[in-house]
Amino acid sequence: MTSHAPAAAGRAAPASKARRHPLLHPAAKAVLFALCLGPLAWLVWRAFAGTLGANPAEAMIRGLGDWAMRLLWITLAITPLRQWTGQPTLARFRRMLGLFAFFYASLHLLAYGWLDMGLDLADIGRDIVKRPFILMGFAAWVLLVPLAATSFNRAIKALGAKRWQVLHRLVYVISVVGLMHFIWMRAGKNNFAEPAVYGGILAVLLGWRVWKKVKG
Amino acid sequence: MHFLPQRDGQRIPSSDITPRDVYDSRRDWLKTAGALGLTGLGLSGTVQAQTAGPGKLAKLPGAKSAVPGGFALEKLTSYQDATTYNNFYEFGTDKSDPAKNAHTLKTRPWTVAIEGECAKPGRYGIEDLLKLAPMEERIYRLRCVEGWSMVVPWVGYSLSELLKKAEPTGKAKYVEFTTLADKAQMSGVRSGVLDWPYIEGLRMDEAMHPLALLAFGMYGEVLPNQNGAPLRLVVPWKYGFKSAKSIVRIRFLEQQPVSSWTKAAQQEYGFYSNVNPKVDHPRWSQASERRIGEDGLFAKKRPTLMFNGYEPQVGQLYAGMDLKKNY
Numbered sequence: 001m002t003s004h005a006p007a008a009a010g011r012a013a014p015a016s017k018a019r020r021h022p023l024l025h026p027a028a029k030a031v032l033f034a035l036c037l038g039p040l041a042w043l044v045w046r047a048f049a050g051t052l053g054a055n056p057a058e059a060m061i062r063g064l065g066d067w068a069m070r071l072l073w074i075t076l077a078i079t080p081l082r083q084w085t086g087q088p089t090l091a092r093f094r095r096m097l098g099l100f101a102f103f104y105a106s107l108h109l110l111a112y113g114w115l116d117m118g119l120d121l122a123d124i125g126r127d128i129v130k131r132p133f134i135l136m137g138f139a140a141w142v143l144l145v146p147l148a149a150t151s152f153n154r155a156i157k158a159l160g161a162k163r164w165q166v167l168h169r170l171v172y173v174i175s176v177v178g179l180m181h182f183i184w185m186r187a188g189k190n191n192f193a194e195p196a197v198y199g200g201i202l203a204v205l206l207g208w209r210v211w212k213k214v215k216g
Numbered sequence: 217m218h219f220l221p222q223r224d225g226q227r228i229p230s231s232d233i234t235p236r237d238v239y240d241s242r243r244d245w246l247k248t249a250g251a252l253g254l255t256g257l258g259l260s261g262t263v264q265a266q267t268a269g270p271g272k273l274a275k276l277p278g279a280k281s282a283v284p285g286g287f288a289l290e291k292l293t294s295y296q297d298a299t300t301y302n303n304f305y306e307f308g309t310d311k312s313d314p315a316k317n318a319h320t321l322k323t324r325p326w327t328v329a330i331e332g333e334c335a336k337p338g339r340y341g342i343e344d345l346l347k348l349a350p351m352e353e354r355i356y357r358l359r360c361v362e363g364w365s366m367v368v369p370w371v372g373y374s375l376s377e378l379l380k381k382a383e384p385t386g387k388a389k390y391v392e393f394t395t396l397a398d399k400a401q402m403s404g405v406r407s408g409v410l411d412w413p414y415i416e417g418l419r420m421d422e423a424m425h426p427l428a429l430l431a432f433g434m435y436g437e438v439l440p441n442q443n444g445a446p447l448r449l450v451v452p453w454k455y456g457f458k459s460a461k462s463i464v465r466i467r468f469l470e471q472q473p474v475s476s477w478t479k480a481a482q483q484e485y486g487f488y489s490n491v492n493p494k495v496d497h498p499r500w501s502q503a504s505e506r507r508i509g510e511d512g513l514f515a516k517k518r519p520t521l522m523f524n525g526y527e528p529q530v531g532q533l534y535a536g537m538d539l540k541k542n543y
Contacts, residue, residue, distance in 0.1 A: 052513070
């Protein structure tokens with residue numbers, strides 16, 4: 001299944017095509033990179049401006065978590081979108097999006113550990129064991145680490161494309177664990193509206209894959 | 217100075233915040249002045265000026281309360297934070313929702329029905345309730361079960377003042393509070409988040425405790441809608457959700473009422489819900505709390521106090537009780 005191989009298809013395209021296709025523009029990746037940094041810049045700006053609300057630490061932690069999840073969902077949407085829209089070139093952005101999901105997840109974890117727990121590792125350890133939703137979030141991040149660590153081209157060669165692919169299918173597990181983290185967090189206040197939206201989108205993204213597989 | 221009304225939507229620069237030691241020394245001076253009887257010579261106005269709201273709502277001044285524990289000497293949460301960071305699910309589940317949506321609530325006319333095990337049930341109009349007892353200002357710590365806290369200057373009088381008028385019978389063991397649940401005025405009531413109307417309850421002796429406050433105002437003004445206008449309960453030694461907002465019915469009961477949160481998640485929100493750092497919520501520790509508006513993003517959390525620091529006043533209510541079991 002080529003859809004799981006790293007995206008390098010765009011690079012081989014002839015220059016004449018690049019002019020016609022905005023996704024192949026040399027600056028496309030740079031633009032996406034800047035876009036992905038946008039939410040972080042916005043959160044940091046609001047922190048400095050003092051407009052993160054009455055509980056800035058909570059707003060920061062939640063904002064970073066929201067974007068980790070959104071970027072992971074966007075990453076998962078690349079393959080279906082590619083097929084629906086007939087734009088195979090979309091694949092060249094997938095790795096960057098996945099890495100940004102990891103980047104925001106890491107900042108989310110750091111913000112929790114720092115702003116919420118005061119970087120007290122013993123306290124954080126106890127919290128992870130005690131609070132299932134924290135455990136879920138932490139597990140999702142831990143599972144993301146090997147994916148981020150093997151996201152460069154040489155890792156594919158070293159692992160072999162087949163094993164690399166199997167490893168990177170962990171992303172499906174991670175997305176479900178991440179969603180559980182979110183649901184469990186909101187369960188405390190009986191407030192499932194937002195998790196339902198994320199859950200619905202994820203159901204479509206994963207359901208599409210299952211449907212494809214079944215249809216062969 | 218941090219007690220003064222804030223410019224709309226702006227944070228007070230840290231340079232404007234009175235250093236803690238200056239603040240404390242002024243408080244000490246006020247206490248001394250009070251002890252010397254100076255407050256009677258017009259200086260009591262200083263206390264009121266400290267707790268003024270932005271002046272957008274009707275004034276509701278209160279005399280400094282003499283109830284033990286009723287006047288916490290702590291830095292007040294800014295009016296802006298106390299009125300924009302709220303849990304009031306009838307207006308939405310986001311903390312910012314109540315401030316956005318509660319303008320649709322009509323607080324006049326307003327009546328509170330008193331029912332159940334009492335000799336004199338009846339209905340009180342809000343105007344009667346406002347005149348029922350002298351208004352007191354009380355500065356209470358408010359601890360939410362979610363792990364954050366505020367310090368709010370409330371205006372009202374002890375709930376017992378009203379309850380006594382109804383002459384509860386010997387059968388009255390509990391008091392139940394019901395919040396307004398009107399879809400037309402409260403956008404959140406259409407959601408199925410809770411089983412409306414919002415119900416909360418207290419044991420009779422808790423309800424009669426002088427610290428249990430029937431509040432009509434805060435920061436020297438009437439309550440903003442998002443904070444529970446026109447009248448709410450404030451039970452400072454319990455988690456915030458025990459303090460029902462926008463109350464329309466008070467009922468004396470022989471049996472322990474089932475509160476909305478107990479109904480929604482019994483294992484998480486017990487009937488007592490006393491602030492207790494030693495009894496964790498099933499999904500998070502209650503040992504510490506974040507004081508809202510304190511030192512910004514990198515503020516350290518502070519340890520939570522037993523009964524939210526009101527143990528000397530209310531501890532005896534729970535003598536011999538297992539507070540792990542009766543959470």
